[in-house]
Amino acid sequence: MRLEELAAGQRVNGITGAGVELVATSWIGGDFLEVTYRDAAGGIGEAFLDRTHESNLALDTGRDDTFGADAGEWKLGVEALRIKHAALIDPMLAVSNSALQPLPHQITAVYGELLPRTPLRYLLADDPGAGKTIMCGLYIKELLLRGELERCLVVAPGSLVDQWQDELWEKFGLKFSVLSREGLQGAVAGTYFDDNPLLIARMDMLKRDEDLQEDLDAIDWDLVVVDEAHRMSAKWGRDGLDRTKRYALGQLLGRRARNFLLMTATPHSGDPEAFRIFLALLDEDRFGGRPTGSTLTPGNDVMRRMLKEDLLTMEGRPLFPPRKAYTVRYRLSSVEQELYDEVGEYVRQGMVSVERIREGDRRRATNLGFALIVLQRRLASSPEAIWRSLQRRRAKLGGLRDELAERGEAFWEQATIRLPGSWSDDPTMEATAEEEAFADEAVERISAAETLGELDVELSQLDRLIPLARRARESGTDQKWLELRGILESAQMTDDSQGHPRKIIVFTEHKDTLSYLRGRITALPGRAEAVVEIHGAMDMRERRRVQHRFTQDPNTTVLLATDAAGEGLNLQAAHLMVNYDLPWNPNRIEQRFGRIHRIGQKETCHLWSLVAEDTREGAVFIRLLEKMEEQAASLGGKVYDVLGETFEGEPLERLLARAVREGEGARRHLERIIDARVGDELPRLLEQRALYREVLLPVDIEGARRRADLGQRTRLQPHLASAWFAESVHVLGGRVQLRADGTAEVLRVPEVVRERARAGTVLNARYGNVRFAPEQEQPATAGGTVLGPGSPLFDALADTVAERYASSSVSGTLLIDPTGRDDSTRLLAAVGHEIVDGRAVSTALSRRFEIVEIDESAAGAAAGLRHLDYRAATDQELTQLLGMRGTAFVDPVSLAMRWAVSHLVAEHTTDVRNSHGAATERRREAINDRLRNLSPSDPVAGRLRHRLERLAEEAQIVSRRPRIHAVALVVPASVFGITPQVDSVASLEVATARTVRDLEEQGLAATSTEVGAVQVDRGGETVWIDVRVGDGAGHRLRMARSDVIQGANLGGRYRLALVDRGDIRYVAAPYGRLRLDKYHQHEFDLVWSSVWRDGSRDLDGKKAL
Structure with missing residues (x-):
């Protein structure tokens, strides 16, 4: 058929796999014809034809092949369609496809808040331990399964990137790369982000590297997630907004992200202006600009905050158990007191020098002050820690003295060390291995001495202090250790129900103390093999191995840990904890407690803090802990949730340093500050913290349960997926061997499937070990691939089968219903529908895919999985059914379209209008509020008016034409005299x-x-x-x-x-x-x-x- 013979209105074969109706034709030159067509499902397509196509073109003869497709092929094709649209059928596909069971608040976050928002600009601010990483992983997996995500960037503090990578892989099967210098050096310039579409990056690495930021600014990301996002801060100054480098990074990421998710457990520090600036990262037009005095009401369209005490299980019970804290006071022995006094005087003399040095060299004074504080904290930690520290300091300074005497260089020039960037940029961040290493270096080599003579004086002081420390260490009167031993040997360490020793975590600030305690504890009867340790010098893999042993081995009952060890580890196998050393940063008290007070903890959590009451810093801690216990009587464990924020503006570190420096003279002043902060500020912060809180209502719990139940009943994996996979591979010429344990071996992948591998993936010719249940446990050495929606092989097979049987699906087949559920003949149809916004380049707002059974009047009902219960018609039954083609089902696609337009489209459009329209209206009102406070000539006003125009386009809801993917005539067996x-x-x-x-x-x-x-x-x-x-x-x-x-x-x-x-x-x-x-x-x-x-x-x- 020649191209000149083609015209609108014709039905033509040879353009696609099935006949199509021409809608329009347009010549380009004399030998090329552009055609627009409508396929049998109602979809509109375009094709570019040249003379080489003419041999395949032919007018559709009108042969009636309605319901003439092979029933077996039809069922395979329809199941492939269901798999391709699985995210629109399974209400929680990412859950079915992952090895986890989410909690109600996680289900409502992902499926009630994040997924319905298109595009997403959102702050997830649930309390620590609520599982925000789980929620984010579910959201990422759902977007991937829905085909709405190809490029994703997760930005997190450096200490958390390994945890992110591990959890995304272990719980969701998501293989993310971690941005590294080695990877960048090995990549072709400018291609790294293209080659790593799923990426995790360290926040501070990005903020410092302008070249990286330039590359980032050239990439459009489908989703950017920022963990611990509160670190991106700014404040209004005299000359405008004073942005930190992290805040500027946040602005860049927000510009390049289609969906932008910020996560933090501390979104609001009690400063409304800082909170508004923070929210401006999500929507500058709505929250930007200087405060106007109006009350900030972010609305639940932009953030969600749930507190620990409001989180519930599926049974409606509190998710988190109570937590209790105790202060264990002790007095130093006489030899310990002598050591404390002498070393304390050495530290105070150094602090006097700090103030003198500060006038000429602020940086050197800061470093020296830091070294002295670390030394004081090691003094309070243990005789072992101070003895080892003084020894190393003496050795390092002595060696440096000899070297400098020989070279004749000024000592102080060698004694200046740059603080780690993270330390000076964010003093509230968790301890890292880098900071622990820096503390060691600072204590060993930073001195106030500026001449060799001054250094000799300091060396003689150290020579006097070291024997004192050794005597205290060897005296056997370590009162602090005796208190810890009493806890370890108490009745609380024995499980009443089974008689097994309970597990306990002991936190210390120093590795020397950690080693000292290990020796002490393992010497106790029955404790030789009971102790493990984690510290900053261990890499994350080694920490994970220790964590696994502690949580899984019933004979391993004591974990000794430094703060660097607490990064990213969940240790809820224990519910007992000891602060052997109290950190000077109160945030770390909360972070330590959070290691055990997490999801999955069943027992009441107990925390003992050991404090020497006859030391200067000990007196400050006792006052703090007393006030906290008073508040806990009425506020419960919530006091720990805002402890760090309580001392903003008057850091606890500064109060403790002053206590060490000034002693009794500052004591009453410091007590007044603590009383005000904990007595007055802490309740106010808890009240502020609850301002934007949301609570789980019974209806929310019930809704989450219904969604989870429906997903569980209708899930594809493992049973539906395995049977369909094996049959489809067989039909296409491959071979699968299914095993009784639910695993399988793919002996031959059909070539036609391998050719359909999606971009960036390569399919093997065979797979030795696959499984269809994500939650199925495998031996550690087995490995294996999980097959289901989202896996490359499974998706390629679904694409291949759906395309091969597309024409069979639409022409339809005859199915016999032997169940006796319904004695009427009806049409089974698979129908899809999409709604987009009104922008020139539209964005899909919502999609639906339904399988329904429709009667002659176009009334329909959901069919669920009923097509699985129907069988093919026998030859005799087919003969009897020939006459039925003259009934109301003669044009099944038109009948299905009638149902879709009158039911599916109407309901779908109403639902989208109610949800999308309300959210858009809230954004419009907020921008109008800003406009009213701006001069019409202000450049910002012009930008805001343009944003309002874009919002008007986004608010428009455009319904696409429904698409009929498949039809089948379902005839009850009773028609043939068969009684079910x-x-x-x-x-x-x-x-x-x-x-x-x-x-x-x-x-x-x-x-x-x-x-x-x-x-x-x-x-x-x-x-x-x-x-x-x-x-x-x-x-x-x-x-x-x-x-x-x-x-x-x-x-x-x-x-x-x-x-x-x-x-x-x-x-x-x-x-x-x-x-x-x-x-x-x-x-x-x-x-x-x-x-x-x-x-x-x-x-x-x-x-x-």
């Missing part, structure tokens, strides 16, 4: 009512959701019960495939209730012996008597007598 073996409605109603009564007599809350279906709410967990009626021996139990699949998916939360003349048996795991891997098997026959014998008289498994 089903329970009568009357008998099933009686059996259902009898089952409900029986369960209520067992003390369970049971309700009937429909005839033959009962649900039991057992402490927040739903048990699904399928009721069947029988008459004893010889009776067959016929189960439809969809019922068996849903029962298998629910596992231990499913029962089959057999009712026989008033007697009932509840059968757990009734389908455990069935082979579900035969894809086209639409029903299963069970022997009633055999299943009955497996049953129990009550729901929980008590066997009948």
Whole structure:
């Protein structure tokens, strides 16, 4: 057929795999024709034809092949469509596809807040330990599965990047790279970000490197996530906004991100102006500019904050247990007191020098002051720590003295060390291994001496102090250790129920003390193998190994740790903790407690803090802890959540340093400050913290449970996925061997599938070990690939099958319903719909994909998995059905379109208008508020007016034409005189009512959701019960495939209730012996008597007598 013969309105074969209707044609020159067409599903497409296409072109002859497709091919093709649209079918696909069970607040965050917002500009500010990394991972996985994310950047503090990488891989199967100098050096210039679309980067690495920022500014990211985002701060100054480098980085990232998610547990430090500046990272037009005096109300469209005390389990119980803290006071022994006084005087003399040096060299004075404070803290830590530190200081300064005497250089020029950038930029950040190493170096080599003579004086002082420290160490009167020993040997360390020793974590600030304690504890009876340690000199992999041993080995009961060890480790296997040393930064007290007070902790958490009451810093700590205990009496464990913020503006470190320097003279002044901060400021901060809080209501818990239950019942993995995968590979010429344990070996991947590998992926010719259940445990050496939506092989197979059988899906097939559920003939259709906004380059706001059954009047109902229960028609049945093509189903696509337009489109559009329109209106109102306070000539006003124009376009909702992906005519078996073996409605109603009564007599809350279906709410967990009626021996139990699949998916939360003349048996795991891997098997026959014998008289498994 020549190109000149093509015209609008014709039906033509040869342009795509199936016939299409030409909508328009346009010549380009004399040999090229651009055509616009509508396919059988109603979708609009375009093609560019030249003379080489003419041999394939032909007018559609109009042959009626409606419902003529092979039923087996049709079912494979429809399942491929379901897989491609899995994120629109499974209400929590990322959960089904991952090895985790999220909590209600995590479900509401991801599926109720993050995913519905397009594009996303959001602050997730739930409390520490709420699992924000889990929420973010679920969000990323959902976007990937929906095809809405290719490039993602996670920006986090350096100490957390390994944790991010591990959790995203272990829990979600997401392989993120970590940005490194080595990687950058090995990449071709400007290509690193292109080659690493899933990337984690250190916040401070990005903020310092302008070349990296330039490369970042050239990349559009689908999603940027910033963890610990409160570190991106700025403040208004005389000349405008004074931005830190981190804040400037945040602005850059916000410009390049389509979706921008900030995460922090401390979004508001009590300063409304700083909070507004922070929110401006999300929306500068809405929150930018100098404060106008109006109250800031961010609204739940831009942030969510849930507090620990408001978080609940699926059962509605508090998620976090109580936490209690105790102060253990002790007095130094006489030898310890002498050491404390002498070293303290040495430190105070040095502090006098700091003030003198500060006038000429501020940086050197800062370094010296830091070294002296570290020395004082080691003095308070243990005799071992101060003895080792003084020895190393003497050796290093002595060696430096000899070297400088020989070279004749000024000593102080060698004694200046630059503070780590993280230390000076953010003194509240967690301790890192770098900072621990710097502290060691500072203590060993920074001195106030400026001449060799002054250095000789200091060396003689050290020569006097070192024997004092050694005598205290060897005296055997370490009172602090004796207090810790008392805790370790107390009755609280024995588990009352099992008699096993409980696990405890001991935090110290110094590695020398850690080693000292290890020696002491392992010398105790029965403790030789009980102790492990984590410190800053260990890499993250080694820390993980120690963490695993501590949490998994019942004989490992004591973990000794420094603050650097606490970074990113979850240690809720223990619920007991000791602060052997109290950190001078109060944030770290909260961070330490947070290692055990986390999701998954079942026990009340206990914290003991050891404090010497006859030391200067000890007196300050005792006053602080006393006031905290007073507040905890009314506020509970919440006092720890804002402890760090309590001392903003008057850092605790500064108060402690003053106590060391000035002693008794400053004591009363410091007590007044602590009383004001903890007594007055702390309650105010807790009140401020609750301003923007959200709480989980019972309706939220119920909604999360319903969503989780539906996802569990209808999930693709493992049963649906494995059977479809094996059959599809076989049909395409490949080979799969399914194993009884749920794993498989792909012996040959079809070549046509390998050719469909998506960009950036390569598919192997075979896979030796795959599995379909993400949660299935594998031996450590087994490895293996999880197959399901999102995995390259699985997705390539779905693409191949859907394309191969696209024409069969739309032309349709005939299916026979043997279940007896419905005695009418109806149309089964797979329908898709998309809604976009009104911008020139539109953004999809919402998509839906539904499989429905439609009657002759275009009324429809959700079909769920019913297509699995239908079989192909026999040749004889096909002959009988030929006459049915003249019925109302003669044009099935038009009938499906009628249903879609009148039902799906209308409901979908209303839902999107209600959610999207309200959010857009809130943004518009906030920008108008800013405009009213600006002069019309202000350049900012022009930008805001332009933003309002864009918002007007975004607010427009445009409904795309529905797309009919597949149709099938479903005919009940009764048409052919076949009587299905089903329970009568009357008998099933009686059996259902009898089952409900029986369960209520067992003390369970049971309700009937429909005839033959009962649900039991057992402490927040739903048990699904399928009721069947029988008459004893010889009776067959016929189960439809969809019922068996849903029962298998629910596992231990499913029962089959057999009712026989008033007697009932509840059968757990009734389908455990069935082979579900035969894809086209639409029903299963069970022997009633055999299943009955497996049953129990009550729901929980008590066997009948």
